[in-house]
Amino acid sequence: MGAGHGHRLHYHGHSVVHRAPAHLKLVALVGFMLLVVATPRQWFWVFAVHAVVLLTVVGLSRVPPAYLAKRMVVETPFVLFAVLVPFIAEGPRVDVLGLAVSEPGLLAAWGLLVKGTLGVLASLTLAATTEPHDVLAGLRRLRMPDLFVQIMGFMLRYLDVVTAELGRMSTAMRSRGLDPRSPRHWPVLARSLGSLFIRSYERGERVHLAMVARGYDGTLPTREQPS
Amino acid sequence: MSVPVLDVRGLAHAYPDGHQALFGVDLHVHRGERVALLGPNGAGKTTLVLHLNGILTAGAGSVHVSGMAVEKKNLKEVRRRVGVVFQDPDDQLFSATVRDDVAFGPANLGVRGPELEACVRGALAQVGMLEHADRPPHHLSFGQRRRVAVATVLAMQPEILVLDEPSSNLDPASRRELADILRGLDVTVLMVTHDLPYALELCPRAVVLHDGQVVADGATHDLLTDAELMRRHRLELPFGFDPAALPRPGPVVT
Structure with missing residues (x-):
């Protein structure tokens, strides 16, 4: 019965990113993620650099941003949690739009959001540009x-x-x-x-x-x- | 007489929970025969099939395939000789492409390279699916998947093809296409089925299994026209189908 052709996350194309060997893309993804997670959350400008790098790759892949944006909804539960943190966390309060929220909480929420979003977008880009069985072949080449x-x-x-x-x-x-x-x-x-x-x-x-x-x-x- | 392709003697089997499914089954199938295995649900048909390639081991009795005993040390060769096509093609087809799936069996037997490719192409051509070699199996229609499932086994060049309910869930056209394919194959066939017209169409000989015992073995036409036998063993013809109205095929050589 009606199984959709191709995979739901894959966006057919022939860009540089599509053609790059799967194992390189996997290594790049994991490296990028580790880098993002290891970046201290108060280094705001470094995250800007991460984002620019990632968006450049997305641009090169020619995957329409709307295509990726729709699939970003998978992050929603995570976002809800991040939004709650400033209200629950302890510590000195600051006023944001008339609401008193925890300052360390706000920073923690920012950290969660930015790292999560970069991670999800990077993974979606890999999924959109790589056929599932190529991902598997890549993993095998990486000695998984x-x-x-x-x-x-x-x-x-x-x-x-x-x-x-x-x-x-x-x-x-x-x-x-x-x-x-x-x-x-x-x-x-x-x-x-x-x-x-x-x-x-x-x-x-x-x-x-x-x-x-x-x-x-x-x-x-x-x-x-x-x- | 030549060594039978399939020689089952006194086969009995009880499942670990104590339920006994087979009570001394005897069955001989000779080269080139097409035999239907009939019987109501729960008669032990599937249990019997799983003994033929050593997935289940006999509690008593023996199974020989072209003279080779189905035992642990022979399993690899036995599984090449006995090709089992299971009922649900989704259980049988697990690879990313049709080609990979058909190559799976022969590759397990150590066939590689161009020889493997020839094997795959040959098997797909036999079932008329060659042009679909590079498609993912789950994008094929059900009838096409059933045919690919047959090809995955044909690629191992079995001596006997065992089909579990080959016509189930097929539309009439796919059912007929599969019949044409099976008739065209130069291989011994044992076909488990509830589809009695299909059995009559394809198999000159039929064996009835009931409560774990062979209760009838003869020309399919004779069995299906024996109302008393049919009633006793819970076999029923579809509405409006009268085998007696069809010409009786020639005698069966067993």
Whole structure:
């Protein structure tokens, strides 16, 4: 059933950033993240430099900013938490727009926000410019243990299958009069997640069985270089 | 008589929870035969299939594939000889492209390079899916996925192809296309199915399994026209389908 073509995070293109080898992009991403996280939060101008570097890469990738902006909503819970911090934190108070907020709290919130936003945007840029299986190939080239790469590969492959299954379960429940938005029905949703877990677990066993039936002995044959 | 491709003798199996699924099954399938394995739900069909390539081990009795015992030391060769196509193609196809999935089996057997590529192309051509080699399996239609699932096993050049419910969930056109493909293959077939017209169409011989025992073994046409036998073993023909109205195919050589 209607699995979308390509991956939801990937934006098809042929820019310099798209064509860069996946393992370099991964190393760059992790390096950038570590740098951002290690930057003391009161060095405001350094964050400006980080942002300029990142935006340059985004510009080079030719991925429309609106495309990335829409996917930034994943950060929302994080933002809510950051916004709460100045109100909860201890310490000397300052007035911002007539509200007394904690000064160290404000600084902490800024730190969270800026580091989080840079991290999310950088990851989205990688996801938008790199096909999921190239990310896996990159990880393998970076000597990530094969077992982890295999597990991630299966996750990618079956994400759509499991999502579709959840969709069918929810359609079946709604057809029987359930309103998924009503909190009264949340216990039912929780139970359906439980049953989805069991189903996925059993599917995992069947997939393994089908692999064993074709001579699988724990190592995936290395992917032939695409011709 | 030649060594049977499949030689099951007195096979019994009980699951760890104590439930016994098979009680002394005997089954012989010879080269080039297409045999349907019929029986109601819970008859033990899947349990039997899982013994054929050593996923389950016999509690009693034995399974031989072209004379080779299904035992731990032979598993690799047994799994090459017995190709099992499972019911849900999503369980069988896990790779990023159709090509990778078809290559999985032969690569596990140590086939590499151009030989592997030839193997993959050959198997895909047999099921008419060659032009889809580079597509991700989950973007194919259900019928196409079922055909690729068959190719993943054909690529291992099995001596016997075991199909679990090959026609389930297929639309009539895909069902017929799969039948054409299976008829065209030069390989021994054991087909587990509830689709009795499909069994009659493709398999001259049928075996009925009920409560873990083989209760009938003969020409599919004879079994399906035996109303008493059918009723006793919970087998029912679809509405309006009368095998007696069809010409009886020639005698079955067993």
